[in-house]
Amino acid sequence: MTLPKPGSSERTQLNRMRERAVDDRTALYEVLDSNILCHIALSIDSEPVILPYGYTRDGDRLLIHGSSGARFMRLMAEGAPVCISVTELTAIVVARSTFNSSMNYLSAVIFGRAVEIAGEAKARALEIVSDGFLPGRSSEVRASTKKELAATIVLSVPLDEASLKIREHGVEDEPEDIGTGVWAGLIPLTRVAQDPIADDDESRQLPVPESVRAFIAKPKA
Numbered sequence: 267m268t269l270p271k272p273g274s275s276e277r278t279q280l281n282r283m284r285e286r287a288v289d290d291r292t293a294l295y296e297v298l299d300s301n302i303l304c305h306i307a308l309s310i311d312s313e314p315v316i317l318p319y320g321y322t323r324d325g326d327r328l329l330i331h332g333s334s335g336a337r338f339m340r341l342m343a344e345g346a347p348v349c350i351s352v353t354e355l356t357a358i359v360v361a362r363s364t365f366n367s368s369m370n371y372l373s374a375v376i377f378g379r380a381v382e383i384a385g386e387a388k389a390r391a392l393e394i395v396s397d398g399f400l401p402g403r404s405s406e407v408r409a410s411t412k413k414e415l416a417a418t419i420v421l422s423v424p425l426d427e428a429s430l431k432i433r434e435h436g437v438e439d440e441p442e443d444i445g446t447g448v449w450a451g452l453i454p455l456t457r458v459a460q461d462p463i464a465d466d467d468e469s470r471q472l473p474v475p476e477s478v479r480a481f482i483a484k485p486k487a
Contacts (some may be wrong), residue, residue, distance in 0.1 A: 267325055267400040269426060277377060278429035286412045288430040297430065298323045302399050302486045306330070307446045308341060321350075328376065328423045329395050331384075338420045343382040348462025350423065351374040354487055356434065362443040368433065370452070376428045380421035391420045399486075400477040415450060459485035 271289040273279055280287045287293070298321075307316040317338055322329045328350065332339040342348060357370035383391045392415075395402040410418075437450045459482040464470040 272428045275427050278427055280431060284435055288429045288432050294374055294428055295323060297374050300486055301352050301354055304350050306350045308346045320399060322395045324394050329391055330421045330423065331392060331395055331418055334417055334419045337416045340379040342421055343419055344446065345379045347379055354456055357455055358438055360451055360453060361437045362439045362446060362448040362450045366439055368414050370433050373431045374428060376423060376425060378423050378427055380423045383420040384420055388415060388484045400481050403455050403477040406475050406477055457485045457487055
């Protein structure tokens with residue numbers, strides 16, 4: 267089945283700066299795969315609430331996990347409509363005026379309803395989530411216990427309705443601002459993972475696992 271392109275629904279179409287819209291699903295996946303933190307918004311008692319959650323993309327869906335005791339997670343599991351945002355900031359754009367100063371970024375927004383994953387698929391989904399954070403980590407640790415699985419809700423959110431907006435160019439100064447003796451340019455922003463810190467005596471005697479070394483070599487935001 268061919269999924270709709272990003273920005274193809276009425277509420278994912280950009281009304282302003284439409285030139286920044288990207289309708290390539292592969293580009294959407296690249297943004298989602300290079301990050302691990304999203305912000306999820308929903309309505310609780312007619313009030314907007316937004317919370318940060320870790321996530322992993324699995325094919326054409328996002329996997330999100332959290333405590334089964336959390337009201338936010340229970341509401342999502344019950345099918346409350348959600349809006350999910352993933353943003354990666356890549357540069358500060360310093361223009362010759364504050365009005366034209368900006369940021370370079372990659373911004374994905376997903377609308378939908380979550381579906382709870384249960385049974386045998388739940389344990390597998392948690393392994394996928396773990397490997398999404400640190401590739402290969404699930405094979406380095408013990409399996410989750412029944413008690414741990416019961417304390418966790420795992421949700422799947424389809425990527426059927428999404429938008430992708432990207433700004434990745436330089437300064438857009440007014441022609442009359444050029445030659446005024448004011449500096450303009452970009453401040454590039456990069457992600458850096460520092461050396462890992464062993465938590466205890468045992469860990470200090472063990473080699474750093476491959477999953478951790480791989481993350482340091484290519485960190486996600």
